[in-house]
Amino acid sequence: MANTSHIAKEGEIWAVGGGKGGTGKSFFTSSTGTQLAKKGRRVVLVDMDIGGANLHSFFGIGRPQKSLTSFFEAGSKLSDLTVGTELPNLSLITGDIHSIASDNIKFGQKLRLFRQIMKLNVQNVVIDLGAGSHANTLDTFLIADKMIVVIVPEVIAIENMYHFVKNTLFRKLKSTLKDYGFKEIVQHIWDRRQSYGIKNLKDLIEYLKASFSYIGTILDSELANFKIHIVVNMVRSNQDILLGASIKSVLNKFLGISILYSGYIEYNDVVWKAVRERKPFMLNYTATGCAKQVETIVDNIMHGREVSVPGG
Numbered sequence: 001m002a003n004t005s006h007i008a009k010e011g012e013i014w015a016v017g018g019g020k021g022g023t024g025k026s027f028f029t030s031s032t033g034t035q036l037a038k039k040g041r042r043v044v045l046v047d048m049d050i051g052g053a054n055l056h057s058f059f060g061i062g063r064p065q066k067s068l069t070s071f072f073e074a075g076s077k078l079s080d081l082t083v084g085t086e087l088p089n090l091s092l093i094t095g096d097i098h099s100i101a102s103d104n105i106k107f108g109q110k111l112r113l114f115r116q117i118m119k120l121n122v123q124n125v126v127i128d129l130g131a132g133s134h135a136n137t138l139d140t141f142l143i144a145d146k147m148i149v150v151i152v153p154e155v156i157a158i159e160n161m162y163h164f165v166k167n168t169l170f171r172k173l174k175s176t177l178k179d180y181g182f183k184e185i186v187q188h189i190w191d192r193r194q195s196y197g198i199k200n201l202k203d204l205i206e207y208l209k210a211s212f213s214y215i216g217t218i219l220d221s222e223l224a225n226f227k228i229h230i231v232v233n234m235v236r237s238n239q240d241i242l243l244g245a246s247i248k249s250v251l252n253k254f255l256g257i258s259i260l261y262s263g264y265i266e267y268n269d270v271v272w273k274a275v276r277e278r279k280p281f282m283l284n285y286t287a288t289g290c291a292k293q294v295e296t297i298v299d300n301i302m303h304g305r306e307v308s309v310p311g312g
């Protein structure tokens, strides 16, 4: 586990994950990055979907000239790998187009990558994560100042997202307590959770706090920043919109963490048509509901606000 908490970050890092494939993580990353750049911020997007990199396609870029492959295989500096977009203050570090498996990334490479992401001379970094809950994906999610999950109103997406968030929290818990010699103890208690009367991570955290008082203070301060921002994509009804609010209460109940329902984006064919036309969505379809909803979400995430839901 890469502990990078001591490294001062240049810009604010946002990471977009969620466990399930095809929920719109890359669409959301590209749109959010564009929106932040339109607001005048200097932004770099990083495609960390190792093996499935396609963020560049949302900018109409065919085969990128540079990619993370050079970072991993030739030791290139991350800041030398940016590819420009139509906006002068928005660039892109495209994914590893040679598809090295995420498993092959060595610990040292991961740490070097995280350090260099943190030192990118911009105001915002937005990281697009691949699907799944691979350890490298969780660790990348954990370096972010704003952790964003994109889900769609489907049972499997919600289940995957729950596991993704739960695994991220467990990893955070272990890496926090590792420095205090507690990592094995946490795993030991979790593996025998039934005999401890522990049903979920919230119970585990409460058990640790109650049993080891000095750990309680550490957990309180480390987990205070563990906030998840939820985006529900491809909504088609009011019921879909309300889903964000129910997911919020479920995550809070079982994991005991802060959840912010940042907003929703409606389903619109124009989203995938824009990719086919090679037109960046937030530069070409600004009048659509989807674009307005992305604007609202970006503002909400920036200011730690939540969306207002119909009847909510």
Ligand SMILES: Nc1ncnc2c1ncn2[C@@H]1O[C@H](COP(=O)(O)OP(=O)(O)OP(=O)(O)O)[C@@H](O)[C@H]1O
Residues within 6 Å of the ligand: 020, 021, 022, 023, 024, 025, 026, 027, 028, 049, 052, 129, 130, 131, 233, 234, 235, 265, 266, 267, 268, 269, 270, 271, 272, 273, 275, 290
């Ligand atoms: N709101 C939306 N309305 C209609 N289509 C959408 C919407 N959001 C995303 N899409 C389309 O859904 C498909 C999947 O989106 P995207 O590639 O962003 O998902 P992803 O979560 O990054 O997937 P992966 O896990 O495979 O990387 C794309 O064709 C995209 O254009």
Ligand SMILES: [Mg+2]
Residues within 6 Å of the ligand: 025, 026, 027, 049, 054, 128, 129, 130
């Ligand atoms: Mg993607």
